[in-house]
Amino acid sequence: MPTTATAHTNIAFIKYWGKKDARLNLPTTSSLSLTLSQFYTTTTVTQNTDKDQLVLNGELADPTRIHHFLNTIRDILGDFPAVTVTSENHVPTSAGLASSASSFAALTGAVTREMGFDLSNQSLSRLARRGSGSASRSFYSHFAIWHAGMDDASSFAESLNAPDMPIALVVAEVSTSAKKVSSSDGMQRAITSPNYDDWLNRSATQFMDMQSAIQQSDIEKIGTLAEENALAMHALNLTARHKPFTYFTQETQQILALVSDLRRQGILAFATMDAGPNVKIITTLNDAPKIVTALHSALPYIHLETATSGSGITYD
Known part of the structure; x- marks a missing residue:
């Protein structure tokens, strides 16, 4: 009998951007993410x-x-x-919405079960990491941590035991087209930045601070740290x-400016x-509709979707 698995995307609040071992897909930094319910x-x-x-x-497709x-x-x-791998991707492919994370997590879970291997999510995360680093985090619901590690055994993901909170993400799909610079190529270029070592050091501090903010259900602090980490990564x-x-488009810049304006108006964004x-x-579940309204008014042709915390891998 065939085996079916479903895995959701995750969005890293503390990013992984760079590899210290390309063969094993070992990242230069530990990362922390939120699994999303709407994309899988x-x-x-x-x-x-x-x-x-x-x-x-x-x-x-090309296998x-x-x-x-x-x-x-x-x-x-x-x-x-x-x-034969039959995959339905409910995420725009290669557009920066973590389609590879859900894809490789679902594939890893399905193929190992189909072949009779009974593996823990932690072991599955190590395997999935070899296909897509961010896939290691998609086995877990809510918040997950991917430890950078020093070798294959120590680089794995695990669930972050976190309280429930009314956190939400408004996803603004500027483009569903495949990006012109792949993630792997982008990382190789980024590590040549003279600011890369500073980013690594700052990211390590943000990684610890983010865990504290999550335990305190401090969505404002979570958002502040995530925005700082992401914008520094893109720099x-x-x-x-x-x-x-740059991955930024004119619409990207418009949305970033609008987010700053909304924050000045007292909306968590x-x-x-x-x-x-x-x-x-x-943002919060309460403020998400306000953000959607503002974005729709400014950019009516942009597809918007509100995502909430999602579940870990499931099997049929």
């Missing part, structure tokens, strides 16, 4: 006797990346037959010595961005 990937794995195949959103990833799992856990891209670049032009606005 459902993946079904079926054994076959031919070769690894990928059906993405109803169409045959090269997932074949390489599946071979990595085979090397670690032991050989298993070829599989690295602009100051890279090797091929500087803080921006965070991953590798792409889309902006996620950290």
Whole structure:
């Protein structure tokens, strides 16, 4: 029988941006994220006797990346037959909304179960990290931490035991097109910035401060730290010595300016961005509709969606 898994995207409030070991996908920093309810990937794995195949959103797709990833799992856990991976992605692909996180988490969970491996989420997070670093965090509901670690065994994700709070994200989808600079390429460029070491040191402090803010359910502090961390990350891209670049578009800049204006009006609104032009606005359930109204008035053609805290991986 085929095995189906569903995993949600996560948005990092403290970012991972740079690798100290590309082969093992070990990050230069620990990171912390919130799993989102509205964006997810459902993946079904079926054994076959031919070769690894990928059906993405109803169409045959290039299986090269997932074949390489599946071979990595085979090397670690032991050989298993070829599989057909059928994936429905309810996230814009490669647009900075963490589609790879939900995709590789769902694939890792489905294929290991299909092959009879009974693994903990922590062990699954290590495997998924080899396909997409941020996927390590998508096994957990609410808040999750990915420890940078020093080797394969110590670089894993785990749930952050956090209180419930009325946190929400307003997602402004500036573009659903694939980004021109991939995350991997962007990281390689960013680490050439003269400010990179300073960002690493500051990020380590923010990582600890963010955990304290979450335990106190201080959404204003959470948002402040997340915005500082994200904007400093994107500044690295602009100051890279090797091929500087930016993911920002004109609409991105308009939204960032509007977020600042809303905050001056007393509305809790803080921006965070991953590798792409889309902006996620950290706020409360109470203030989210006000932000949506303001954004819709200023940019009526931008798709907006309010996301809340999501669940960890599930299986059918």
